[in-house]
Amino acid sequence: MGCLGVGAHEIILGVTEQSGWVPESVDDRLPSAARVYDFLLGGGHNFAVDRMVGEKVLAVQPDGRLIAASNRAFMGRAVRYMIGQGITQFLDLGSGIPTVGNVHEVAQKVNPDARVVYVDYDEVAVSHSELMLGANDNATIVRADLCVPDEVLAAPELRRLLDFDRPLGLLMVAVFHFVADERNPSAIIARYREHLAPGSLFALSHLTADHAPDQMAGVVEAMKNSRDPMYFRPYDEVAALFDGFDLVEPGVVSAPKWHPEIGVQIDPVEGVYAGVGRKPAQVQKSTME
Structure with missing residues (x-):
């Protein structure tokens, strides 16, 4: 999602x-x-x-499928990067419908002992995830609203699998463009950040209208009567969501440009900003407003 x-x-x-x-x-x-x-x-x-x-x-937006695919590919690269940095546990917020290349598939292919907790509030996403993960002792799904961090973080299944005293990989991939400004996205992220151990990695991607404003305005219109209206943000606002994290090179860029894989054809379609940040040893705490 x-x-x-x-x-x-x-x-x-x-x-x-x-x-x-x-x-x-x-x-x-x-x-x-x-x-x-x-x-x-x-x-x-x-x-x-x-x-x-x-x-x-x-x-x-005729490039809609390509934009979505570029976002999905970024997620896979981000997870593999995190595994390469020694991360063995993952929290995927707004995980959506499970399909090929989910976080647990990517992570456990490299490290079979990797642990993954998905969080979503969509009933179909949760039900199908439960079926898909039924035989996987190292992965589970929690039905909760990611915009209520305290509820998510208190979930027994999450606490069973994840150790917040050790670094973990936090993923918010293609989800915050469904969070209105009134819900204070930065404060939501800050609340999760407070609970992360130093050295944890944070991956975020976000749709933008910077490159095709008219087409993306049409996407907003198409989604306005759904349960999940959309709120696209410009580069500076997306980059600001990484406040409190040290950005991994090359910083916040179009999704296909973040750590492209050698020898893999990358479609240069624009529309998603993406990046990965690391929680430093000391971060000033903030509270939900």
Whole structure:
């Protein structure tokens, strides 16, 4: 919460056609960002209403699938970078619908003992994650609102798997463009940062309208009646979300430009800013406002 071989004209089997495990309380008439993102990634865990919104997004931003894919690829590179820095535990906030290349798949491929906790409030994302992770003792999902850090951090399953006395990898990938200014994104991040051990790494990506303002305005319009309206931010505001962290080179850049892999073709599409920061030994504490 980006396409991998799926054209916009192709019919994608939605979750309602697979069904069986979809929670009865889910309203399949209301689109969600997690399921629209799943559609853009070429996934099959979305409703007809999500696909309709996704098609609207693609109508106004034809690069929507490429932008989503570039964000997903950044997440994989960030996780591998963290593993290379000795990180063995991860907290993925706003994790969305599980699909190929999830954090636990990337991390545990390198280190089978890596531990991962996902957090999302979308019922479909949580239900499918529970099914996917049922046999994985080192990964779990917590249903909670990432904008309420104290609730997230108090979750028993999170505390069972993660040791906050040791560095961990905190991921907020493609999630804060769903958080309005009134909710004070910087204060939310600061609250999580306070609980991180020095040496922890923080990865964030964020959609922007800097490169295609008219097209991205159309994306905002397409999402405005969903459960998750969007709030794109310019470069300076995205960079400010890393306050309190030391940025890893090359800093905050377009997602494809962050630690590109040698020999891997990178589409130069713009639309997502991304970066990774490290918590230093001393950080001035702040409180939620």
